[in-house]
Structure formats: C-alpha cells, structure tokens
Amino acid sequence: xxxxxxxxxxxxxxxxxxxxxxxxxxxxxxxxxxxxxxxxxxxxxxxxxxxxxxxxxxxxxxxxxxxxxxxxxxxxxxxxxxxxxxxxxxxxxxxxxxxxxxxxxxxxxxxxxxxxxxxxxxxxxxxxxxxxxxxxxxxxxxxxxxxxxxxxxxxxxxxxxxxxxx
Numbered sequence: 511x512x513x514x515x516x517x518x519x520x521x522x523x524x525x526x527x528x529x530x531x532x533x534x535x536x537x538x539x540x541x542x543x544x545x546x547x548x549x550x551x552x553x554x555x556x557x558x559x560x561x562x563x564x565x566x567x568x569x570x571x572x573x574x575x576x577x578x579x580x581x582x583x584x585x586x587x588x589x590x591x592x593x594x595x596x597x598x599x600x601x602x603x604x605x606x607x608x609x610x611x612x613x614x615x616x617x618x619x620x621x622x623x624x625x626x627x628x629x630x631x632x633x634x635x636x637x638x639x640x641x642x643x644x645x646x647x648x649x650x651x652x653x654x655x656x657x658x659x660x661x662x663x664x665x666x667x668x669x670x671x672x673x674x675x676x
Contacts, residue, residue, distance in 0.1 A: 526667050529607040529616065533663035536600040536623065540657045543597060546590040547653075551646075554584045562639045572635040579638055587638075594631050597656075601627045604663060616666040623659030626652040 557563075561578040565571020579591045601624035608616040630652035637645035 526611060529604070529611055530664060530667035532600060532604045532607055533620075533660045533667055536597065536604060536660040537657060537664065539593060539597050539600055540653060540660065543590065543593045544653060546586060546593055547650075549586045550584075550590050554586050556584070556587065556638060556641070558641070562635075565639055568636075568639075571639050572632070575639045576635055591634070591638075594627075594634060597627050598624075598631060601656075604660070608663070611667075613666065616663060619659050619662050619666060623656045623663065626656035626659060630656065 560575065560583070562571040562573070562575025565574065576591060579587050581588075583591070601620070604620040605617065605624055608620040611617075630649045633645045633649040633652065636642065637649065
C-alpha cells in the first residue's frame with residue numbers, strides 16, 4: 511500500500527526547477543571537486559608544518575588549517591578547499607528546497623548528500639592537518655556517496671508533479 515504524498519506547509523512550496531538546478535549544480539561542483547582533488551593528489555606536496563598541523567584540538571586546528579590553505583596554501587589545494595565550501599552551501603540549499611517541495615524522499619536524499627559532503631570536508635581537513643592516507647580514502651568514498659545522492663536528487667526533481675517514486 512502506498513503512503514499518501516507529503517505536502518509542504520501552505521506558502522512554503524518550492525519550484526521543482528530550482529531543486530533540479532541546485533542538484534545539477536551540486537553534481538557539477540562534485541565533478542570539479544574530484545578533478546581538483548586529483549590535481550592536489552598528483553601535484554601538491556603539503557608542508558608538514560602549517561597552521562593547524564598536528565593540532566591537539568581537532569576543530570581549532572581544522573579551522574586554522576582550512577583558513578591557511580585557502581589564503582596561503584598551494585593554489586590547487588586552495589581552490590579544492592574553496593570548492594568544498596561551495597559544495598556545503600549547495601548541500602544546504604538542496605535540503606531547504608527539497609523540504610519546501612514537500613518530498614520526503616528528496617529531502618532524505620538531500621540530507622544524506624549534505625552529510626556526505628560535510629563528512630568529506632572534515633576528512634579533507636583531517637588529511638591536511640594530520641596527513642593520514644585513510645582520511646583521503648574516506649573523503650573519496652563520501653564524495654561518491656554525495657554524487658549518488660545528488661544524481662538521485664536530479665531524477666527526483668525532474669519527475670512530474672504528483673508522481674511518486676516507485
């Protein structure tokens with residue numbers, strides 16, 4: 511038996527076109543982020559000593575390391591980190607638009623994608639500050655999960671209004 515369609519509160523509906531655009535943008539940003547990450551992996555040697563390196567306080571060190579890499583770090587790494595922040599904004603926009611559209615599935619997909627983006631970001635900062643290869647591997651796995659979520663979001667946003675997923 512199918513559950514009834516979830517509707518957004520009155521006055522809070524969002525255009526499916528906006529959600530589609532945000533999800534497509536997130537997919538494109540993720541693809542650019544992948545290429546930037548490969549450039550960083552191949553062409554950048556991060557210094558062992560920089561603000562945040564080997565910090566005892568993960569969050570304080572992470573903030574210092576992120577600020578350093580964006581402002582004074584190697585160019586490829588700076589762009590990679592800045593795109594990560596842009597991805598986090600796209601992830602938040604996707605959640606807001608999916609929720610306003612009233613689709614539980616699209617909202618769940620957006621939330622999972624956002625958690626993957628944020629998790630990848632934390633592991634990227636961890637790699638920057640501590641240099642452990644497993645942080646880079648976790649970041650790559652979460653990237654793949656985020657891409658899958660936003661591709662699903664594209665399909666969900668592109669379906670006709672009132673059409674429930676199978």
